[in-house]
Amino acid sequence: MYHRLSLIAQALAVGLAAIGIALAPGYLEIFTLMQVTLFAAMAVLSLSLAFIWGYGGILSFGQTAFFGLGGYTYAIAAINFQDSTYGILLAIFIPGLFAAILGYFVFYGRISDVYLGVITLTVTLILFNVINSTSGDEYHIGTAMLGGFNGIPAVPTFNMPFDPASPLSPEASWWTTGSMLLIVYLGLRLLLASPFGRVVVAVRENEVRASLLGYDPRMIRLITFIIGGAVAGLAGALYVNWGAFVGPTIFSLSLSAEIIIWITIGGLGTLLGPVLGCFLIQYIVASIGSQQTFNSNLVLGAVLIIFVLLLPKGLVPTIRDLALWLLAAKPGTGRSVKAELNAASGNPHPVGAP
Amino acid sequence: MDIYLILLLDVINGMASLFLLSLGLAIIFGMMKIINLAHGEFIMLGAYATVISTNAGVNIWIAMLLIAPLFVGLVGLLIERCLIRFLYGRLVDSMLATWGLSLLIIGIVTTIFGNTIQGVPTPLGGFSIGNYRSSYYTLFLLAMALVMIAIVYGVMRHTRLGLIARATMQNPAMANTLGINPARVYMGTFAAGAAVTGLAGGLLAPVSGITPVMGGAYVAKAFITVVGGGAAMLSGTLSASTLFGSLNQIGAYFTTPVYGEVIVFTAAIILIRLLPQGISGRFLKGNL
Amino acid sequence: MAELTPLLKTEHLTMRFGGVVANDDISFTLQEMELRCLIGPNGAGKSTFFKSLTGQQTPTSGTIAFRGQPIAGKLPHEIARMGIGIKTQVPNVFNGLSVRENIWLAARRKATPNGLPKLVASVLDLIRLTSESERIVATLSHGQRQWVEIGMVLAAEPDLILLDEPAAGMTDEETLRTADIIRDINQSRAIVVVEHDMAFIRLIAKTVTVFHQGRVLIEDTVDKVLADQRVRDVYLGKKVAA
Ligand SMILES: Nc1ncnc2c1ncn2[C@@H]1O[C@H](COP(=O)(O)OP(=O)(O)OP(=O)(O)O)[C@@H](O)[C@H]1O
Numbered sequence: 001m002y003h004r005l006s007l008i009a010q011a012l013a014v015g016l017a018a019i020g021i022a023l024a025p026g027y028l029e030i031f032t033l034m035q036v037t038l039f040a041a042m043a044v045l046s047l048s049l050a051f052i053w054g055y056g057g058i059l060s061f062g063q064t065a066f067f068g069l070g071g072y073t074y075a076i077a078a079i080n081f082q083d084s085t086y087g088i089l090l091a092i093f094i095p096g097l098f099a100a101i102l103g104y105f106v107f108y109g110r111i112s113d114v115y116l117g118v119i120t121l122t123v124t125l126i127l128f129n130v131i132n133s134t135s136g137d138e139y140h141i142g143t144a145m146l147g148g149f150n151g152i153p154a155v156p157t158f159n160m161p162f163d164p165a166s167p168l169s170p171e172a173s174w175w176t177t178g179s180m181l182l183i184v185y186l187g188l189r190l191l192l193a194s195p196f197g198r199v200v201v202a203v204r205e206n207e208v209r210a211s212l213l214g215y216d217p218r219m220i221r222l223i224t225f226i227i228g229g230a231v232a233g234l235a236g237a238l239y240v241n242w243g244a245f246v247g248p249t250i251f252s253l254s255l256s257a258e259i260i261i262w263i264t265i266g267g268l269g270t271l272l273g274p275v276l277g278c279f280l281i282q283y284i285v286a287s288i289g290s291q292q293t294f295n296s297n298l299v300l301g302a303v304l305i306i307f308v309l310l311l312p313k314g315l316v317p318t319i320r321d322l323a324l325w326l327l328a329a330k331p332g333t334g335r336s337v338k339a340e341l342n343a344a345s346g347n348p349h350p351v352g353a354p
Numbered sequence: 355m356d357i358y359l360i361l362l363l364d365v366i367n368g369m370a371s372l373f374l375l376s377l378g379l380a381i382i383f384g385m386m387k388i389i390n391l392a393h394g395e396f397i398m399l400g401a402y403a404t405v406i407s408t409n410a411g412v413n414i415w416i417a418m419l420l421i422a423p424l425f426v427g428l429v430g431l432l433i434e435r436c437l438i439r440f441l442y443g444r445l446v447d448s449m450l451a452t453w454g455l456s457l458l459i460i461g462i463v464t465t466i467f468g469n470t471i472q473g474v475p476t477p478l479g480g481f482s483i484g485n486y487r488s489s490y491y492t493l494f495l496l497a498m499a500l501v502m503i504a505i506v507y508g509v510m511r512h513t514r515l516g517l518i519a520r521a522t523m524q525n526p527a528m529a530n531t532l533g534i535n536p537a538r539v540y541m542g543t544f545a546a547g548a549a550v551t552g553l554a555g556g557l558l559a560p561v562s563g564i565t566p567v568m569g570g571a572y573v574a575k576a577f578i579t580v581v582g583g584g585a586a587m588l589s590g591t592l593s594a595s596t597l598f599g600s601l602n603q604i605g606a607y608f609t610t611p612v613y614g615e616v617i618v619f620t621a622a623i624i625l626i627r628l629l630p631q632g633i634s635g636r637f638l639k640g641n642l
Numbered sequence: 643m644a645e646l647t648p649l650l651k652t653e654h655l656t657m658r659f660g661g662v663v664a665n666d667d668i669s670f671t672l673q674e675m676e677l678r679c680l681i682g683p684n685g686a687g688k689s690t691f692f693k694s695l696t697g698q699q700t701p702t703s704g705t706i707a708f709r710g711q712p713i714a715g716k717l718p719h720e721i722a723r724m725g726i727g728i729k730t731q732v733p734n735v736f737n738g739l740s741v742r743e744n745i746w747l748a749a750r751r752k753a754t755p756n757g758l759p760k761l762v763a764s765v766l767d768l769i770r771l772t773s774e775s776e777r778i779v780a781t782l783s784h785g786q787r788q789w790v791e792i793g794m795v796l797a798a799e800p801d802l803i804l805l806d807e808p809a810a811g812m813t814d815e816e817t818l819r820t821a822d823i824i825r826d827i828n829q830s831r832a833i834v835v836v837e838h839d840m841a842f843i844r845l846i847a848k849t850v851t852v853f854h855q856g857r858v859l860i861e862d863t864v865d866k867v868l869a870d871q872r873v874r875d876v877y878l879g880k881k882v883a884a
């Protein structure tokens with residue numbers, strides 16, 4: 001009963017989100033619409049880490065490596081083909097491939113958690129350094145100049161699939177980015193509800209037990225990592241489409257840190273939380289940027305510390321627990337309601353335990 | 355011929371700086387298993403303390419050898435009491451919180467001092483080898499690295515304090531039953547690690563650009579040095595900074611400084627893959 | 643034809659941890675459908691033996707053959723897929739998942755899609771947790787978690803089941819049930835049980851192997867073993883004292 005209610009509620013929410021995405025251009029000014037497009041692209045990036053960290057238990061400090069690779073791949077492909085369609089596909093494929101190679105090296109080499117963080121962080125720094133040093137004319141891929149620290153300007157933005165002559169309007173760009181966010185969200189949701197998704201969570205919960213049941217934790221982690229890399233790559237393409245520009249700062253560590261903040265605040269172990277956290281933090285940073293009294297680093301740092309100390313679960317799980325508690329407090333319902341809701345909400349997993 | 359002497363000096367400089375930069379992080383990681391991602395900002399605070407007191411008329415040597423470590427040590431003490439002590443045993447949370455701390459410190463320093471600050475000149479002057487010039491300060495950094503090795507070794511091996519620290523590191527529960535209070539040991543360790551880091555920041559102040567975000571450039575390098583070195587704080591850090599410091603300089607000499615860094619980072623990844631316990635975990639077991 | 647290939651055969655199996663020889667030259671044979679009890683004082687090397695059998699560690703030397711296939715040095719998931727299941731000494735379950743999900747994860751590797759729900763339901767029934775099936779395992783009592791783990795081992799339908807102290811922390815009634823279940827599944831599978839509880843051993847055992855200081859001290863019928871003076875010395879004496 002509660003299970004069905006929860007399913008209906010979720011379907012309603014998705015429907016509302018779809019309608020919201022469709023109607024937003026009619027209500028928002030063009031500047032706001034552009035900004036929300038950016039937020040949505042970043043939310044896709046947030047989902048990529050939310051998936052591998054929150055469900056796979058893989059804490060990558062360098063998710064921007066895949067984001068940046070996706071961005072650069074898109075830019076280079078779009079310039080060369082003059083058609084964004086291949087660019088988007090390659091921006092998913094190349095970071096996924098890179099994640100496969102890096103992940104094979106890491107997971108099959110039995111490198112433990114902290115070191116995984118070090119390695120992903122270091123890879124990001126390498127990419128930053130390498131791209132940063134490609135400013136000479138000799139550095140080009142096809143007709144695309146890499147441009148070193150100046151980046152690649154005037155990247156072609158999205159066009160209608162296989163129709164380079166019709167570039168997307170800002171509204172259509174928003175529809176694309178917004179629906180990509182919705183699609184990635186739903187895709188990950190379905191994946192997590194599938195047998196594979198259950199196994200991913202099982203490996204995070206207890207790697208030894210999973211392997212004693214015949215699941216290969218290395219393989220499961222690798223696939224999880226690849227999916228995360230591919231999604232981050234897609235986010236990179238969406239981001240470059242938004243700004244028509246890509247530069248080496250796309251690999252920056254501060255962006256890597258910011259993703260972790262989005263997720264910590266929104267709620268690790270959920271998908272909705274990281275999306276909301278991303279929108280919230282980006283909105284705050286954007287407002288701070290425009291009024292200059294507070295330094296955004298100061299605010300972000302303080303917020304992160306406060307959450308780790310006082311609200312380590314993040315917003316969405318805290319609110320959910322509160323709601324469950326209120327429901328359970330009603331006499332006659334009790335524990336079984338909570339259990340059913342937990343099971344139905346699809347993310348009952350305490351992730352706080354490192 | 356002269357060029358090789360200069361290269362040698364560069365390599366020594368690279369090793370010594372990397373060692374000084376990483377030692378504080380290694381002390382905190384080795385003793386407390388806390389990865390302090392605000393490490394770069396501790397360096398930055400040490401540099402700021404040096405620059406500001408020098409510009410206010412304090413003798414530069416006093417500024418970098420006394421004021422910087424004292425100031426950052428106090429900041430470390432404060433941070434341990436207000437933040438870190440709630441996070442022992444929570445590795446990921448401690449990384450997140452110290453990352454937040456790093457942003458917070460950058461934000462505070464930017465708000466107070468703006469985005470740039472007047473640096474200090476390099477003391478001690480220079481000398482020439484053939485057509486090349488080098489500075490005595492390089493040799494001073496080497497001397498400081500050696501002094502720090504001696505101090506840490508001496509304290510850990512030959513004092514009661516060091517014994518208590520080593521006992522706590524080996525087995526906190528056992529140390530507790532022997533009447534040692536691990537909480538106080540951790541507090542002291544964190545402050546000491548911060549002070550050492552502040553000293554590194556002070557020493558680097560004359561030779562680096564001073565900005566609120568300067569720490570970012572150091573934290574990753576210190577991080578891989580400590581992880582590459584493994585659990586032994588002194589021998590591990592020393593061996594890893596020797597390896598990475600020389601690779602960096604030699605790589606930079608034969609290619610470009612950018613690729614020097616790329617070579618170091620690549621070497622670090624390979625090292626971690628081959629020796630997950632770090633250099634000291636594999637070759638220098640049981641050392642300090 | 644000569645004798646059938648035994649289900650499990652270890653030869654000269656040795657496991658060292660630094661100076662400690664946890665398993666010393668163990669040669670052990672188990673036939674298909676056999677039920678064997680493995681006893682021995684604390685630190686005798688029983689759990690270490692199980693860890694080598696399931697790939698959680700690679701033995702220092704010696705061989706392990708499962709139906710004639712060498713498995714020493716294989717990874718845990720490879721061995722699990724060959725048909726060895728284990729309930730470890732320390733409870734080893736998916737704490738953040740529900741009881742049903744725990745059982746389901748174990749069952750789905752082997753069961754057909756059609757048989758899966760039935761298998762899960764029957765295991766839940768067997769471990770008497772049907773009414774708790776949606777609860778998160780972390781919220782269960784220690785004894786119930788123990789049952790969840792036993793349920794997982796059963797649901798995976800392995801050919802060889804290793805149980806490391808299955809009755810530890812159970813009530814008398816539960817211990818009796820465990821013995822019943824063990825005898826029941828032994829109709830179709832081989833089982834090795836490690837236990838300290840002598841009453842429990844008497845309930846189920848036919849052949850007993852005694853480990854002492856990493857070596858096989860004696861291997862015989864349950865009555866002979868429990869009457870043996872050496873066993874009394876190393877084990878029962880200790881047990882009474884404990
Ligand atoms: N990973 C390890 N490292 C070092 N020593 C170990 C390790 N695992 C087991 N040992 C040692 O090997 C010996 C055998 O341990 P084991 O756990 O196999 O005993 P056991 O027979 O299962 O005992 P119990 O009845 O208490 O469970 C013990 O001395 C133990 O300390």
Ligand SMILES: [Mg+2]
Nearest residue numbers: 688689690731
């Ligand atoms: Mg045991």
